[in-house]
Amino acid sequence: MxxxxxxxxxxxxxxxxxxxxxxxxxxxxxxxxxxxxxxxxxxxxxxxxxxxxxxxxxxxxxxxxxxxxxxxxxxxVDASAVDEDEVSVGKTVTFLEDGEDDTEEYQIVGAAESDPFAGKISNDSPIAQALLGKHVGDKVQIQTPGGTMDVTIKAVE
Incomplete structure (x- = not known):
């Protein structure tokens, strides 16, 4: 196994x-x-x-x-081995939800180190799963327990 x-x-x-x-x-x-x-x-x-x-x-x-x-x-995970504008574990992603004025920013980390209150979300979370592999400018639909979010990726660091 x-x-x-x-x-x-x-x-x-x-x-x-x-x-x-x-x-x-x-x-x-x-x-x-x-x-x-x-x-x-x-x-x-x-x-x-x-x-x-x-x-x-x-x-x-x-x-x-x-x-x-x-x-x-x-x-x-070596985040530098991935395209500069691609969302991956170890990177911080900033996105804007359609119809909102304020952006949201999260660092995507492994489940063992996630801390949502510190802006670190697990790579297993619905938000991270939807964003992983996407690039700056991509429009993404995220299915969360609270409903669907349509977002645009603004920055990846």
Missing amino acids: AQKSFPMTAEGKAKLEQELEELKTVKRPEVIERIKVARGFGDLSENSEYESAKDEQSVVESRISQIEEMIRFADV
């Missing part, structure tokens, strides 16, 4: 590596210490501190595994 690749920018991969390091060197030891302290409180069957620490350990270990897999199968 083929493994899923995780498209991402070099910046996104570096952030994941930094998070992994933090989890392994800071968070994991903190949780282990909490478990040790909680064991000292006595009967584990009624020890809420112990249960809480074990739950947190599970979350931390799960996130470590998830990040390790994303890094192992990372597909770091």
Whole structure:
């Protein structure tokens, strides 16, 4: 069975590596210490501190595994290898919705690094899927959960 690749920018991969390091060197030891302290409180069957620490350990270990897999199968995208005016992962696209006065601007990134509030949308999102491979000046129809958007690509950086 083929493994899923995780498209991402070099910046996104570096952030994941930094998070992994933090989890392994800071968070994991903190949780282990909490478990040790909680064991000292006595009967584990009624020890809420112990249960809480074990739950947190599970979350931390799960996130470590998830990040390790994303890094192992990372597909770091080189946006400079694509035409200058072509929308691709790693590039920022500016578009104008028909009938609107204000443009919208998003950087298209891998799902692992998406942050819509920071203007970074996943390459798997409906907007990115519709825009990928298009060029400045192209008119694009985007199907979103909220309806259809007709847009014109104004800039790609």
